[in-house]
Amino acid sequence: MSSSLGALLRLGWRSFRPTVAAYGLGSVSYVFLLMWLYPSIAHAPGLQALLRTLPKSLVASTGLVAGLGSPLAYLTSEFYGTLYLWLLMIFTVVGIVRLIAQGPHRGSAGAWLAGPVSRPLWVLSQGGIFWGGLLITCGLVTAAEPVAMAIWEPQQVIPVGTLLLLNGMVVLVFTVLAGAVAVCAAAISDDQRALAVAALFTMIQYVLSVVGGLTAGLAWMRRLSLFYWYRPAAIVLGAQQLGFPSLVLLVMAMLLWGTAAWLFRRRDLLL
Numbered sequence: 001m002s003s004s005l006g007a008l009l010r011l012g013w014r015s016f017r018p019t020v021a022a023y024g025l026g027s028v029s030y031v032f033l034l035m036w037l038y039p040s041i042a043h044a045p046g047l048q049a050l051l052r053t054l055p056k057s058l059v060a061s062t063g064l065v066a067g068l069g070s071p072l073a074y075l076t077s078e079f080y081g082t083l084y085l086w087l088l089m090i091f092t093v094v095g096i097v098r099l100i101a102q103g104p105h106r107g108s109a110g111a112w113l114a115g116p117v118s119r120p121l122w123v124l125s126q127g128g129i130f131w132g133g134l135l136i137t138c139g140l141v142t143a144a145e146p147v148a149m150a151i152w153e154p155q156q157v158i159p160v161g162t163l164l165l166l167n168g169m170v171v172l173v174f175t176v177l178a179g180a181v182a183v184c185a186a187a188i189s190d191d192q193r194a195l196a197v198a199a200l201f202t203m204i205q206y207v208l209s210v211v212g213g214l215t216a217g218l219a220w221m222r223r224l225s226l227f228y229w230y231r232p233a234a235i236v237l238g239a240q241q242l243g244f245p246s247l248v249l250l251v252m253a254m255l256l257w258g259t260a261a262w263l264f265r266r267r268d269l270l271l
Contacts, residue, residue, distance in 0.1 A: 008125040023137055031141060034079055036152055039152060071153050080166055080170075081232050088170065092174050092181060094195070166232055181202070206227065209228060
């Protein structure tokens with residue numbers, strides 16, 4: 001079992017490593033770019049007053065809930081609530097479909113999947129590879145922010161605890177989203193169709209979150225979205241308790257990944 005698991009991990013990591021490198025470096029580049037722009041934006045005359053005059057729905061839709069008063073609040077508005085989510089949504093959908101749905105046709109994977117007993121192991125091992133890549137990506141972002149701040153805003157002190165909470169919740173949310181995508185990849189035999197269904201599901205989740213945050217009357221839509229459990233502005237402002245959301249996300253992740261392994265075990269594979 002251990003030798004099979006090691007072989008599966010090496011096989012998947014070889015194909016997934018370039019994706020992790022590309023998205024990790026891309027995320028870090030965005031952090032450095034935004035921090036380079038921060039001094040000119042934060043010190044622009046009248047900008048804070050302008051933000052206070054904007055309608056609440058516009059502030060919510062543009063991700064400016066936390067304001068621009070500190071570098072971390074600025075990153076929350078411009079990165080954690082928008083760019084980071086988009087990068088990781090693409091990373092998750094493309095990565096999981098490639099690992100689970102396209103993987104059986106890659107290299108020696110077919111030999112491992114010839115017996116049904118190894119199929120749940122395949123799904124969980126490829127999920128572990130994705131999770132490792134997600135940890136590396138989020139870890140690079142976490143490490144990049146203090147470095148960027150030391151370069152362009154050395155007089156500011158970043159709250160490391162808040163930074164870790166932000167990225168920890170990102171890992172949990174996208175572990176759950178990856179489980180949902182894995183269910184699609186395990187249940188649908190055609191990898192292109194699995195990719196389309198997973199992308200549509202992810203887009204619906206994001207749209208529900210954005211639209212549900214516009215007004216109180218639409219808040220019920222946000223509760224239907226996975227991203228309801230991830231509110232970066234509330235984390236930065238200290239207005240969200242993370243214990244219960246973390247527990248809910250862990251349970252959801254275990255259920256979804258267990259379902260994906262069960263579905264893939266029952267599926268007919270052309271090996």
